[in-house]
Amino acid sequence: KGTAGSKADGTKAGSKADYQEVYNAIASKLDKDENYDDGSYGPVLVRLAWHASGTYDKKSGTGGSNGATMRFAPEANHGANAGLIHARNFMDEIHQQFPWITYSDLWTLGGVVAVQELGGPKVPWRPGRSDREEEHCAPDGRLPDGDKGHDHLRDIFYRMGFNDQEIVALSGAHALGRCHKDRSGFEGPWQHSPTSFNNEYFNLLLTEPWEFKKWDGPKQYVDKATKGLMMLTTDMALVQDKSFKKHVDRYAKDESVFFKEFSSAFSTLLELGVPQENFKNFEADHSGQQYVLK
Numbered sequence: 001k002g003t004a005g006s007k008a009d010g011t012k013a014g015s016k017a018d019y020q021e022v023y024n025a026i027a028s029k030l031d032k033d034e035n036y037d038d039g040s041y042g043p044v045l046v047r048l049a050w051h052a053s054g055t056y057d058k059k060s061g062t063g064g065s066n067g068a069t070m071r072f073a074p075e076a077n078h079g080a081n082a083g084l085i086h087a088r089n090f091m092d093e094i095h096q097q098f099p100w101i102t103y104s105d106l107w108t109l110g111g112v113v114a115v116q117e118l119g120g121p122k123v124p125w126r127p128g129r130s131d132r133e134e135e136h137c138a139p140d141g142r143l144p145d146g147d148k149g150h151d152h153l154r155d156i157f158y159r160m161g162f163n164d165q166e167i168v169a170l171s172g173a174h175a176l177g178r179c180h181k182d183r184s185g186f187e188g189p190w191q192h193s194p195t196s197f198n199n200e201y202f203n204l205l206l207t208e209p210w211e212f213k214k215w216d217g218p219k220q221y222v223d224k225a226t227k228g229l230m231m232l233t234t235d236m237a238l239v240q241d242k243s244f245k246k247h248v249d250r251y252a253k254d255e256s257v258f259f260k261e262f263s264s265a266f267s268t269l270l271e272l273g274v275p276q277e278n279f280k281n282f283e284a285d286h287s288g289q290q291y292v293l294k
């Protein structure tokens with residue numbers, strides 16, 4: 001029963017306090033290297049949590065966050081996962097401090113810590129994921145491509161079990177971080193403060209004049225005024241498609257609505273593919289409820 005091992009003192013790990021300790025260790029290291037990107041590992045940790053979970057296929061029950069199979073070469077080398085080595089190395093250091101936690105729990109918890117510490121909503125989370133071996137690696141091609149349109153977004157996210165409103169809410173994570181030429185081929189941050197989780201992404205989508213970036217790189221947009229901000233084709237699809245745009249409008253108008261709906265969708269994302277028994281069987285003091293850590 002359960003997935004957490006024993007702590008250094010021989011006692012069983014897995015209480016809420018144990019996970020709060022892991023949370024605190026991650027939080028205290030987000031800014032450990034001021035020269036890394038915009039000064040925080042938070043954004044790349046959110047991307048790791050998302051790519052570890054977003055491989056889920058509802059029909060076959062394969063993929064998802066249960067397994068942390070991106071530890072192995074086949075999945076680590078998928079084009080979509082380029083650059084996530086930075087996040088996995090960060091997490092390896094945390095794992096050395098807390099060897100009792102599964103990588104699957106650790107990587108998803110990292111996404112929660114980053115969202116919360118960078119100013120986003122509280123995200124309910126619970127432990128219980130188990131790590132799986134290489135043969136459970138997700139097949140390539142399960143994650144979205146940034147240069148495609150609304151049909152592709154729906155194909156990918158409906159496959160995970162999400163609806164239009166959740167697609168828009170989850171896309172709001174592009175408040176954080178940036179595209180890197182040497183990872184995805186795209187370039188630039190979505191908003192001016194890429195280490196602050198807020199609803200600026202939705203405001204910019206609605207109000208900024210966007211134009212194609214003039215370069216020999218992949219097709220992407222830049223803001224007309226400064227050319228320092230960017231949007232992917234999939235980001236622009238959110239204002240071009242009526243059923244998506246209605247939610248962009250709601251989130252731009254009221255950040256608290258965005259926070260509430262992002263939190264709920266992100267929490268769901270982080271549990272994709274985890275058998276419910278995993279949560280219920282988890283021993284210690286939580287008997288399957290979600291924790292709100294701080």
Ligand code: ZEM
Binds near residue numbers: 153178180
């Ligand atoms: Zn992203 N994302 N994403 N995303 N993403 C990138 C970066 C980040 C798409 C996508 O192609 C890309 C979600 C959804 C989608 C984050 C979180 C979430 C990058 C740039 C690309 C190309 C990678 C690079 O070069 O480093 C597409 C097409 C999506 C479909 C909707 C969802 C959902 C997310 C979380 C809930 C984050 C935080 C980043 C920034 C990473 C960093 O290192 O700064």
